[in-house]
Amino acid sequence: MLRGERRMGELALIESIRLASAARTMGRVRLGIGDDCAILRPPSGHEVLVTTDFCLEGRHFRRDWHTAESAGHRCIARGLSDLAAMGAKPLAAFLSLALPTGTERKWVNGFFRGLRGLADQFAVPLAGGDTAQSPSEHILADIVLVGSVLAGKALRRSGARSGDLLYVTGSLGGSAAELTSLHVGTGSNQGEEHPQNFPAPRLAVGAALLRRGLATACIDVSDGLSSDLKHLCEASGVSVEVELAKVPIHPLAEGRIELALHGGEDYELLFAARPGAAVPRRIAGVAVTQIGTFVERGRTLMVKVDERGRRTRLDAGGWEHRIG
Amino acid sequence: MLRGERRMGELALIESIRLASAARTMGRVRLGIGDDCAILRPPSGHEVLVTTDFCLEGRHFRRDWHTAESAGHRCIARGLSDLAAMGAKPLAAFLSLALPTGTERKWVNGFFRGLRGLADQFAVPLAGGDTAQSPSEHILADIVLVGSVLAGKALRRSGARSGDLLYVTGSLGGSAAELTSLHVGTGSNQGEEHPQNFPAPRLAVGAALLRRGLATACIDVSDGLSSDLKHLCEASGVSVEVELAKVPIHPLAEGRIELALHGGEDYELLFAARPGAAVPRRIAGVAVTQIGTFVERGRTLMVKVDERGRRTRLDAGGWEHRIG
Known part of the structure; x- marks a missing residue:
């Protein structure tokens, strides 16, 4: 051979x-x-x-x-x-x-x-x-x-209900920003500075969400917030409203909300929790931000809400990796 | 992407x-x-x-x-x-x-x-x-x-002992013969006629060996008898003598012992059993043939014995797939 x-x-x-x-x-x-x-x-x-x-x-x-x-x-x-x-x-x-x-x-x-x-x-x-x-x-x-x-305890994509709040860990868009800038790191620095080259999977956060019974549904952001959120909505049979002003943008993607919404490979966790759940601001040392609300499923699956309260459809843009 | x-x-x-x-x-x-x-x-x-x-x-x-x-x-x-x-x-x-x-x-x-x-x-x-x-x-x-x-019952490569007998299921060399002939089948016929195109993994045999406690060691023939037998000998720390006249040759490889010894992808099972073990001639409908004996490890790992009783070293030839 x-x-x-x-x-x-x-x-x-x-x-x-x-x-x-x-x-x-x-x-x-x-x-x-x-x-x-x-x-x-x-x-x-x-x-x-x-x-x-x-x-x-x-x-x-x-x-x-x-x-x-x-x-x-x-x-x-x-x-x-x-x-x-x-x-x-x-x-x-x-x-x-x-x-x-x-x-x-x-x-x-x-x-x-x-x-x-x-x-x-x-x-x-x-x-x-x-x-x-x-x-x-x-x-x-x-x-x-x-x-x-x-057995039976795994976090799934399918448990979000209308009224649940939408949370995300860390910040988004950093990986896409680093890739589009073409300035890839050559050292072995990990974490915040090189989200594209050295992303940090959120195992401790996932384990804590499961242990504390906080999440009704969970998915990781590998294809981009809009794409992965759509998977979660479809699996759960709910719609969602995302408040753009709340979305945590990675410093490398500052001012570029599109990268945070559609950039892939951030490997953060996106999860749903009941409105009364005591979701802390940090879990296992990682920031947790509430960025939206799940609503009853209408014709539109995802809506983004800008700072003036205007609602427009959020399409699962996905993010075309510029690699291949 | x-x-x-x-x-x-x-x-x-x-x-x-x-x-x-x-x-x-x-x-x-x-x-x-x-x-x-x-x-x-x-x-x-x-x-x-x-x-x-x-x-x-x-x-x-x-x-x-x-x-x-x-x-x-x-x-x-x-x-x-x-x-x-x-x-x-x-x-x-x-x-x-x-x-x-x-x-x-x-x-x-x-x-x-x-x-x-x-x-x-x-x-x-x-x-x-x-x-x-x-x-x-x-x-x-x-x-x-x-x-x-x-738990703890999986057949391993490492259990063969000096004195154990060496067995093989089915016949060998058919897959290599079919490939070298370049006459690959175009239909969906399975089994004996197309060992290269449609090999039959021996799951029922392996399960029966485990259930009946017959095998002290087992490996599948994916790289060729000589190569895989060497893995088994090394893992078990024993040598082996293979009687060439006993090796079952696939009809497609008739007369070509080299294909049976070194041809790959036959997916038969090669196993060791204590000399007193009641190994039947067929297991789960598949022929089982005793082809050798494990001996105490000397300097030579594998020996082939021809019909006149002459012993020569059996090298793990492996078989170079002619595909790539």
Whole structure:
């Protein structure tokens, strides 16, 4: 299956994955890389959550825009954010990685450093995966995140009711702003300054929402507020009014409400809570802002309300990533 | 993220996956496509097994050699075979699929037909995945199989001991013979006649081995007898002697022992059993043949014994797929 010389051979790649995972296949992972399957032991009484995400060069990252560390970080951030949106605790990650002929070991090491850096923050072992030679010049990755949550307790998209208030964590638009500026960071600074390169999945917030029973519905903002809010509204069968003045805009997107409404990859959480719920202003150190209200479903699903109280339709613009 | 016109849009693709999975998200799958994660409920007291496999055009299949049905069938066969090798029962599959611009809907439908055909045989729901536009002209798939097995009971590679006998299911070399002949089938005939296009994972055999406590170690033959047997020997810390005259050769590979020893993708099971174990000649309708004996580990890991009793080293040749 693998032919020709290349700088990073498959065996070396498997060894990289093995090293990246060796010290971490413990706890809930009974058997990691080295048998036909990995064996996970979820906590008793828990359900198992699974989410998979492509991370394809030319679609989800570019080697000239994103550092290897950023590509690795972002690769695992998407799945962790999906787990966060359901209030789950991660159990293990599985990485399928195909490299083109001649991929530099330095790039691969950087990718693993970025991926592991974020995985380690949440004690997520890399428990397996697959390797191949890429059939094109593109690096191809697909990542699986497996998590668990007490049976029947997972936060869903479908529980919002009319009268519930709409909240968002952190701030929006930063990732899109950073990407459109093309000024990608080259260092390994994480957090606020590099929301595009090093987004921070909100696992602690999701877990707290679940534990405190605060949210009636929850979703993560991966495609953009307008798109993901639409998913939540449709799943719950409600409409929503968003007050534009309340939407927290990331400093990098200052004054650009469109980026906050439609920019993707912010990986914040969007959730609904009953009007009487005691939602704090910060959860797990992250700001929580009320930005709208769910209303009975009419013909219009989403409405934005400007500072003068004028209501116009909010369309799920989605945000066209400018990568691919 | 997705731009330009193409015959199979992402929405249509998601709809295909949804249709393929809708009627099947039941039983152990509490929530399939349509939330941030799928929710699985493994049987009480079970561990969860996870395996992931790339299925990349130009590496694992070719559109001019494999029909769409065959590509879909083979995509899910690999992971099912990994579950079989551990004696596990499949719970759900997750498919990540990236299509190039202009992929014909007919191809996609055929792919799903092939994938679903095999999934349905084992009642495996397609519970989620990801979709994207391929960054190249290649179709890219990555599949995850999740299964379960009673805690602590999974068949492993590591349990073979000196004195154990080596068994293999079915026959070997058929898949490699079919591929090298380039005479790929164009119909949907499955089983013996098309081991390359429509391999049959041995889930019932693996489950029976586990239930009856027959195997001390087990692995599936995906890379070829010599390669996979080496994995089993290394994991168990034993050597092995293979009697060439006993190796069951697939009719398509008649007289070509090299294909049986080194040909890949047969998806048979290779297992060890104590010499006193009552291993039947057929398990779940599949022939079981004793082909060797495990011996104490010396300097040589694997030895082949010819009809005259001459011993020579058996090298893990692996088999270079001629696809990529």
